[in-house]
Amino acid sequence: MSEGAVKKEEKPRKFQAIRGTRDLLPPETALWSRVEQTAHEVFATFGYGEIRPPIFEATELFARGVGGDTDIVSKEMYTFVDRSEKLEPDPSIGSMNVFFQKVRELFKSGEIPTDEQDEAALKIAEDQWKKVDDLLEGGLKSESAGTEIYKLVLFYDALRLGTRVSLRPEATASVCRAYIEHNMQQLPQPVKLYYMGPMFRRERPQKGRYRQFYQIGAEILGGPDAPAIDAELIEMLMTFFDKCGLQGTELSINSIGHAADNCRRDYVAKLKAKLEKVKDKLGADSQRRIETNPLRVLDSKLEHEQPIIATLPRIADNLCDDCKTHYAAVKHELELRGVIYRENWRLVRGLDYYMRTTFEITAQGLGSQNAVCGGGRYDGLVELLGGPPTKGIGFAIGEDRLILSLQESGKAPVAQGRDVYIAWMGENARATAVRAAKTLRNAGFSVELPPVEQKFGKALGQADKLGAKYALILGDNEVTSGEWTLKTLADGTQRKVSEQQLLDSLQKM
Ligand code: AMP
Secondary structure (H helix, E strand, O other): OOHHHHHHHHOOOOOOOOOOOOOOOOOHHHHHHHHHHHHHHHHHHOOOEEOOOOOEEEHHHHHHHHHOOOHHHHHOOOEEEEEOOOOOOOOOHHHHHHHHHHHHHHHHHOOOOOOHHHHHHHHHHHHHHHHHHHHHHOOOOOOOHHHHHHHHHHHHHHOOOEEEEEEOOOOHHHHHHHHHHOOHHHOOOOEEEEEEEEEEOOOOOEOOEOOEEEEEEEEEEOOOOOHHHHHHHHHHHHHHHHHHOOOOOEEEEEEOOOOOOOHHHHHHHHHHHHHHHHHHHOOHHHHHHHHHOHHHHHHOOOHHHHHHHHOOOOHHHHOOHHHHHHHHHHHHHHHHOOOOOEEOOOOOOOOOOOEEEEEEEEOOOOOOOOEEEEEEEOOOHHHHOOOOOOOEEEEEEEHHHHHHHHHHOOOOOOOOOOOEEEEEOOHHHHHHHHHHHHHHHHOOOOEEOOOOOOOHHHHHHHHHHOOOOEEEEEOHHHHHHOOEEEEEOOOOOEEEEOOOOHHHHHHHO
């Protein structure tokens, strides 16, 4: 091999962010911080406290809380086995019997959660190990020894040797889990919580859709289901969007009825019957949903299904009296708060525990992925997760899309320049420059202090490139005379200031 070829081979691999994930960089991150700060401020004025749940949880929590037959749970979760610490990481051939014995014990004590399948899988792996062990004793004479060892590896790999956990695809289930775990029903009700942070779904990436994306969300748990609660939550959202400067927001609302009073069940039955009649005209996805989740057919964006959907029965015409009253009162409460809404009878949430109020907000500049926020009432969820019957309502804002829309409407921040660049030369000036930087930074100015001495010409060029407003020039002369030079970079004017006058002068400029 030639030397050149060796060098090429040794070149280290260049890494890239994984598909669907991305780095958020300055100056864009300044916009993210501003949006998040606005959320902290606005939500606090409505009496919400921040919760920071973990980023991964038991897979089972999401399977129940989001719904096992949703795309999110069935296809899009990042799931892995968090292996029990009580097991050797790499059992050697000599310790296989002991290892399987230990797995059995952990299965039995419940330290590794199991179901029937796990028991069966363990039995298969153990039996396979016995086979391989017999082969080893006989000196591996059998022709099929390789295959048997390969099978052992496969069965062993398929064994679940710990807890199955997933990166969170959303945070509502976590918040409800935390409400139950920390007995928050003992607190004054309702409990109002908000969160922000990354969520993970293995979706097909496109503009406005990522595999790691960020949500800002809030939940109200406990207390009554008074329509004013729904309306105030939406009012808070709209106030937040307004304070962010989001343009072209449109709020759509709907009521999807009530599982307990059966108005939703009756409606779904009616919808299903009608869908069966037009089944042949629907696409494959909608055909499947007639069985799995008929409400979701209303979500369809397929062009040719639109005229058919327009003829379907509407839930608003099928609400029971209680739900009708609740919905009318929510609308009234919104009007009282000056919140403008549009009714969209096709706005549904596919999961059983969602009920009554649902809403969505779209914004401009986002193309097909124009929903910046979705939310709704979910009175059954806490109970479904093992807690007491608890009312609940919440929303999740897609922060990536919110930022994208702000950028599209020209709200992106420009790179933040420094306030002061300290151009220093000479050992005497070094100590003075360090002192000046400390004083300025303490007063809140952003300061660039070059780590090594530079000629003044080069330093001023650098100050320009960094977008600095002022250059503080400190050479031997300045230090000896105590008269420092402060230069305004935009117009090149200079003035002399003493150390005592520096802050005062800058604050007045
Ligand atoms: P959901 O939790 O599905 O109701 O989504 C709430 C909001 O999160 C949506 O309205 C979107 O703004 C945002 N969102 C959901 N999935 C993604 C994704 N893969 N990438 C970016 N934003 C998303």
